[in-house]
Amino acid sequence: MASTAPSGPPPSGGPVDPGLIEDLVAASRILAAEGVLDGYGHVSMRHPGNPDRYLMSRSLAPALVTTDDIMELDLASNPVDARGRSMFRERFIHGMIFKARPDVMAVVHSHSPAVIPFGITQVPMRPTFHMAAFLYRQPPVFEIRDVAGWTNMLITSNHLGAALARTLGENSVALMRGHGNVVVGPSLPIAVFRAIYTEVNARLQTAAIVLGGPVNYLSPQEGDIITNQEPGDVGRAWNLWKTKALGK
Amino acid sequence: MASTAPSGPPPSGGPVDPGLIEDLVAASRILAAEGVLDGYGHVSMRHPGNPDRYLMSRSLAPALVTTDDIMELDLASNPVDARGRSMFRERFIHGMIFKARPDVMAVVHSHSPAVIPFGITQVPMRPTFHMAAFLYRQPPVFEIRDVAGWTNMLITSNHLGAALARTLGENSVALMRGHGNVVVGPSLPIAVFRAIYTEVNARLQTAAIVLGGPVNYLSPQEGDIITNQEPGDVGRAWNLWKTKALGK
Amino acid sequence: MASTAPSGPPPSGGPVDPGLIEDLVAASRILAAEGVLDGYGHVSMRHPGNPDRYLMSRSLAPALVTTDDIMELDLASNPVDARGRSMFRERFIHGMIFKARPDVMAVVHSHSPAVIPFGITQVPMRPTFHMAAFLYRQPPVFEIRDVAGWTNMLITSNHLGAALARTLGENSVALMRGHGNVVVGPSLPIAVFRAIYTEVNARLQTAAIVLGGPVNYLSPQEGDIITNQEPGDVGRAWNLWKTKALGK
């Protein structure tokens, strides 16, 4: 039924388990409830049946997202079946990261408040505790001025999305100067977990710096062990967050 | 029916769409819910049918405002139809700004907590992220001592309101030393948006200063592009805030 | 019915308007809701019919207080009609302040968190904005070591209560080193207002100090005008707080 003509919308990656759609709705509401997102920001997941498609809400405040708001897009961020729904202007962040990073299954873009100061000072984010071990590779800072000069700061094209994806490289988190950050993960719950603990870690690191003197961050070895060899139990927090977000 | 005699109350600017009154009620409750207002402070909008009138709650805590509390005033802040309702002692802030700034359609006066320290130190507010780009023109600080010496700090006359409006000039925000701030906008949602993100920006700027070292604020060019040329989607947050504030 | 024998409980100051009792219950719940009190701390009011009596909850977490928990005590903090109810161990704070300060109609004792640091550093509390103008007379700090050496830090006798009252002097607020503070007012709503804005002011003053450089506090003249000559509209906030605290 969907048009497959070159000039038409891209074909769908196929039907998606409603439980996964519900997870994506929950992710959006969780990130709002935990203070990572406010009226802005978004979370996406790669299509489980086709790595060249991803799923994301229409343009809407994250706390208001429902199942019907989830859209499917290709990696150039063209919608499969727009049905008149408006899309996020910065969806290119997601498409270009999914394109550059086959290992990434979910992407969060936020204006996570405690993190912003680390993107506009010369203080790198470092992991203060094991919950934020994934920060062991110092998150890079994306400077849009280097790519596009004076702008409205937004990633409104695949060109800019690809530049951000290059800065992200193989990291879990990249800061965006004067804007926010992106967080990625090998699953939706892990990306949500990382987005939340990036915010928490920013608060703890700020407090540690305020106390004064040298700070004893997690070592790269500790970060690597926790992130890559012996990951913690993300499901325990995910179940709590989802229970609260969906009110059941 | 309303008296039009020189010594009587000013005539009404005409009936107002109930949806706009509801927006003004929502604005009051939103600003309370977001921590910009507590038991004090107020928000007004210019009368949509007559630029020489404005609408504002009677003297009441912002979280308690309902449709029946909205009054109409002229730019000298005389009520059209008081019906025994008491008025805010500082309504002159609103009238005098509406008089001085024909482009302004809504005014917020608050004691927004994170902003107060910037009015009593020598640290100017600067935009830390694109959501607060409207701060790109450094907000001036109003010093009531310069106009009136030792006072109760309140703007209780058109004389003081006009002085504050002069300090505001063409800016979006003016701080009031030892008191609070005023925020204006070309629409009610934009004024509410700016009041909220002025508070958020104050928190972020404080945290950035705490981290130490130079801070890379938005450039004036970036501020100008976002504020005047390519404004963001205020409606997305406004819909969220209004949904939460009105419980529907 | 109540015994008036010298060795018995003191006679009652007479019946009290139930609306005033409800206000005292509301005050207790308001201070808990606003973060001034947690499971500890208390608020009292002078008996409206007899200046030698005061009213206060039995020993109970402030958020749980109901009408039946209100007790009447004399200024030596003996209960008029205990009915087996246990009393706060630090009730002597209230009795001795009511005795020393005939102008005081209500007393709040709290561990208000943002205020504690000002009692253990050498930084005096100063008013950052007009809502905290009553701090214009620098709040003194009570050092229990000067009176009693090493103690459990509590004001558990009339001797200690009197010492604290002497430190308070004619001020609205006294800090208690390593413990908390007391706030007094000429009415219950004003004492509650001052307790809440003492906490808010402590947060704002801390932030101003963090920003660095000289801080432009309210002048003594401004503090005096607002506190003694042209007090603000406490009723507006009181109505909001009471509406929220009593759920009606």
Added chain:
Amino acid sequence: MASTAPSGPPPSGGPVDPGLIEDLVAASRILAAEGVLDGYGHVSMRHPGNPDRYLMSRSLAPALVTTDDIMELDLASNPVDARGRSMFRERFIHGMIFKARPDVMAVVHSHSPAVIPFGITQVPMRPTFHMAAFLYRQPPVFEIRDVAGWTNMLITSNHLGAALARTLGENSVALMRGHGNVVVGPSLPIAVFRAIYTEVNARLQTAAIVLGGPVNYLSPQEGDIITNQEPGDVGRAWNLWKTKALGK
């Protein structure tokens, strides 16, 4: 019915009063509600009938714990009757502390956020007010690197649990570098109280340090009096917390 063979599960310490189980459920929910625990962390109590057993939730987010989730374990952290329930990977913290400290009746392990910075800087925790007097013996910091080199930071064996218990020694609190802390008490309400006020004290101490200059902490004598000779009324807060946590 339960196997008592050497290779089987340990025998039960006997039935436990349902009111005590409810207290343990409440403790878990209280610590979540007060921000000491998030999706992680745990609280345990010694078996009232057998000092060689303790009670603790199965592996679950603390806010979701119910009566059916409480398990019984021996001091080597083997379950008496697992019934397929998964256990916390760090239960060895609890077992080894109960073994080393016969006086301890309850243990809390958390990632209490304000406390983390004190474990990664050289600033020792000190009591800022009487509610945190139990910190008068400077809490030691456990460095897992000293025991096990590069790890996932978790206490996943009796060997590591015993090392942590040695660092704790006779203290009420031990910090865990880059991880969190443990808090112990002679009763469940006291352990919960201490965990909550350890978090509060960390916030207050950070603010005091931010204000600058010398800080006048509680003296060891004051700490000792309050902790060991004249303990405060923990029941007052416990009743409040339990009422809120269990919604009744």
